[in-house]
Amino acid sequence: MGPCILVVDDDHLILNMIADFLRSEGYSFDLADGAVKALKLLESKKYDIILLDKNMPGLDGTGEEGGMDILRYIRSQLIPSETIMLTGYATIDTAIEAMKLGAFDYLLKPFSLDNLRSKINRLLEYRSFFDPDKTIDIYKGIRSEILHLIDNKSSLSDNELDKSLVSLNKKIDKLFRLFKESERLILVQRESLANVAICAEQLKQIGTETSKGKNLINEICKYAGMRL
Secondary structure (H helix, E strand, O other), X not given: OOOEEXXXXXXXXXHHHHHHHHHHHOOEEEEEOOHHHHHHHHHHOOOOEEEEEOOOOOOOOOOOOHHHHHHHHHHHOOOOOEEEEEEOOOOHHHHHHHHHOOOOEXXXXXXXXXXXXXXXXXXXXXXXXXXXXXXXXXXHHHHHHHHHHHHHHHHOOHHHXXXXXXXXXXXXXXXXXXXXXXXXXXXXXXXXXXXXXXXXHHHHHHOOOOHHHHHHHHHHHHHHOOOO
């Protein structure tokens, strides 16, 4: 089953454009034309990805950053959805603000459908890791520290900057240790399946007294041959 996507935007032209795109890509999705409707959907259904407009009326019907209200709600409720923020204000500052609150990525309007596809695929690649939750958490932690350094570099002393860089290096090392563990598990699986294949072939040569046993051995050989 593919990912389920929630699209939140008060601009119906953009909402319909994204809906047509997701439909053509074969994704399952729901649409919300405002923060209040988005909140109701989040309370009743789980989503893998949320495409969330940043600039729209808030949960109380006022303001211009309803997307940030939803993002804060997702964070406070520990909802396991990853968010790609959509913003019509072409400044990186607004995107950085959203990422500090936990958004995975952002798109500046107007955007192309190819760019939207690229952002979704990038997020799905992270979710396909052996331990996606841990990987994404480490990724966000590293990014948060980088953004903090960018914001505060001029006000940090050499000692404080050094400590921040050491902390950042530790998180990067942790991420690569996770990748290394994933590789180790793949190698173990490949070796184990290779051994299963060898044993199955030996059993086939010895033979069994029942057709059921022979069928079972054939199944072992078939699945063992599907090793990585």
